[in-house]
Amino acid sequence: MHRALPNRLSLTNWQLWALMIIGACLMTTLHYAYATTYTEPDLQVWWMAVRLWLAGIDPYGPTGDRLLGTGSGFAYPFPAVLFCLPLAPLSLPWASTVWALMSLATVCAMPFALHDRPDPRIAAVMLAYFPLWASLEEGQWGPALLLWVVLSFYWLRKEQWLRSGAVASLALLKPNVGIALLAGIIGYAIYTNVPRRWWVGLVFGVLVFWVGTQALAPGWPLAWFEQLRAYDAEDQNRIDATSVVGAFAGVIVLVSAVLAWRRQKTAPLLAGIVTVALLMLPTRSFYNHVVLLLPIALLPLRIAIPVVLISWGVLIVPVVSADIVLARSLALYAPLAVGLAAAIRQTDAQPGDGQCAS
Secondary structure: OOOOOOOOOOOOHHHHHHHHHHHHHHHHHHHHHHHHOOOOOOHHHHHHHHHHHHOOOOOOOHHHHHHHOOOOOOOOOOHHHHHOHHHOOOOHHHHHHHHHHHHHHHHHHHHHHHOOOOOOHHHHHHOOOHHHHHHHHHOOOHHHHHHHHHHHHHHHHOOOHHHHHHHHHHHHHOHHHHHHHHHHHHHHHHHHOOOHHHHHHHHHHHHHHHOHHHHOOOOHHHHHHHHHHHOOHHHOOOOHHHOHHHHHHHHHHHHHHHHHHHOOOHHHHHHHHHHHHHHOOOOOOHHHHHHHHHHHHOOOHHHHHHHHHHHHHHHOHHHHOOOHHHHHHHHHHHHHHHHHHHHHHHHOOOOOOOOOOO
16 A cells, blocks of 8 residues: 555635635525525435434434425434534525535545546546436435545545544445445455455444444434335336346446456456446436446546536436436446446556556
8 A cells, every 4th residue: 555645736816716706606506596496305304304303303203204204204324314413503405505515525526535646627527427416406415425435535545544444334324325335445445455454444433333323313223224114215126237238337347347356457446346336226316326426536537528428318318218227327337337448448558557545
């Protein structure tokens, strides 16, 4: 393992002022959108859950279920409530705005956490990924899961093994998506032979996540599992890989991951593990695929650009076909699979990939 932190970016005064003005305009636009158009994001569920818990009402209980109004209870683990504590004093539009700004900041920071020599342009490219904006519209957990990935790799780069392993466990805040990210991080940790302290941190994080939080909400895992049994939104149990295109893309990704492992290309290996794991998980909604920004961030810029642009094809394909799984496979999985294969081919003649924290 070696530590190769990127050089700090220096900004002139006019660039700093430009960023501040752009940030203020973005915050104003987002708040206006959440106050007038996107008034009922999914963020409302855990924003209300944390308020109920602070008021002494169990979000998993019948009273909490009735007040949340979801019809299927609170389908998130209890640590999600703790993570949203800073949002409790805010109104829903402002909470949504803060959540969206956190999401965008996470996406922009990701290349700097994953690359030894980051190209700032990749962050701008990633902001054009369709599932990111679908996630912001719905106020979803995906960008928060990516935040843990960013922190885990940042602390891994700083050789703070316990912190890196512990924060990686927080990918389980939304297990039906986060398992793919956690699988990628664990695969990367095994391949790069991280010290035992990293694994101790991971186990510690899982224990705190599942056991320690019961001091605040006794028995929440059992109550959560009961809520999950009643949760059947949008036929979530269908598997994406049932699509012919999705299965074919999965084969390409799997082959790419094997080649990356044999040729010691850690970045494509990490990207391949995350992609193939997400293919096999019940993640039918487009906004859940925001976590594919992790493998996209690991692609070379000239390959990432077409992958990101093709993602907007999800708006076109359903007009041609009613098969939503096929639409997602064509617009999200197929181009990413081809991109990973191209990345393997491009780096084949290079000595090591040097793209990922190591």
